[in-house]
Amino acid sequence: MNDKLSERSRQILEAIIEDYIRTAEPVGSRTVTRRHGLALSPATVRNVMSDLEELGFLTSPHTSAGRVPTDKAFRFYVDSLLQVGTVDQDQQEEIRRHYRVQGRDVGEILKETSRVLSSISHYIGIVIAPRFAANVFRQIEFVKLCGRRILAILVSESGIVQNRIVEADEELPSEDLVRMSNYLNGLLKGLTISEVKRRIVGEMESEKVRYDTMLSRALKLSEQTLDDSMADVFIEGQVNILEQPEFADVEKMKEIFRAFEEKSQLISLLDRCM
Incomplete structure (x- = not known):
């Protein structure tokens, strides 16, 4: 219905929305004609406001209290009426x-x-x-903390760093964590994070990983690190x-x-x- 609004209806709707933004009060027909210099009578404006209400752009909170823009009106204002200013x-x-x-x-x-x-x-x-999943993977590093806890540091090509503490199934020596990082960096570099997740799932299902304990552990740790984050x-x-x-x-x-x-x-x- 938005494209069926006449130029007069658009002008009146814009005036009502801008007044409501300024005052947070219902807007009446006399206010529209007085503040916005429209060459229309209050009666004509009231008729247009009634039509806009039927189309779902306005609502009446109280009888004879003016109209209030609806969510639909604000959406239309942003998409079709709002003029974007320039930066001086x-x-x-x-x-x-x-x-x-x-x-x-x-x-x-x-x-x-x-x-x-x-x-x-x-x-x-x-x-x-930017959502981390949209970034391109640069490198991952695993740092041993205490017991089975590991600090995973994930870096994207754009320079965004994501840190996460993960827990391995068993305690791992620092040397193994370095080898895991090297393996993953060679496997995943240049892929987007979303592609990395799919690659990890694919690798975990391969025959090679099933018989290589270190590779399996590396992939499980990286999978925990790449869990969706806010x-x-x-x-x-x-x-x-x-x-x-x-x-x-x-x-x-x-x-x-x-x-x-x-x-x-x-x-x-x-x-x-x-």
């Missing part, structure tokens, strides 16, 4: 200034990116690190939401901050939005 010269220089320092790891750069986004937009800056999320500028009218409600503030703490839910939400 001062903002470009600010971005460059933040990235002139050399030698920082990927995590520091991504955290800095969320901070820059928040500073420029005056909203919350959220950055999700992508890192970097959030900066949470205080900026205090400037938004809809978050004057303390309970809403508690809910949004709980969402920031539950990063797995946040990633799932962002995945559905993109």
Whole structure:
């Protein structure tokens, strides 16, 4: 139904959404005509708002209290109405200034990116690190800790490092761990992490591995290391939401901050939005 909206309907819907974003209050027809300079009467605007409500873009929280955009309206606004602004010269220089320092790891750069986004937009800056499974494998190292516990260090070609403590079926000497690392690095280098997982499964089913205890142990350890892990999320500028009218409600503030703490839910939400 989105492509059936007339230009007049699009203008009125855009006006309602922008007013609602600004005030967090239901928007009435007189408000639309007064603030947005539309050459339309309030009666005409009301008729269009009624049509938009039937199409699922608006809803009425209370009788005669104005209209509120629905999720469908916000989706349409982002996809079809929102105008993306340009980054001016001062903002470009600010971005460059933040990235002139050399030698920082990927995590520091991504955290800095969320901070820059928040500073420029005056909203919350959220950055999700690339999912590790999409990276290209560079090397894996096993470091003996105590007993059967081993620190597995996985490095991608992009410089992302993933550390994980795994537990072997039995205690392994450091020399065996070095040989396992060398074997896996030769076997898996240049593959994406997703390809690495498939390769490991294939190798574990081969006749050679069944009769080579060291290779079997190496593959089992690498399989534990490559278990799916949650992508890192970097959030900066949470205080900026205090400037938004809809978050004057303390309970809403508690809910949004709980969402920031539950990063797995946040990633799932962002995945559905993109």
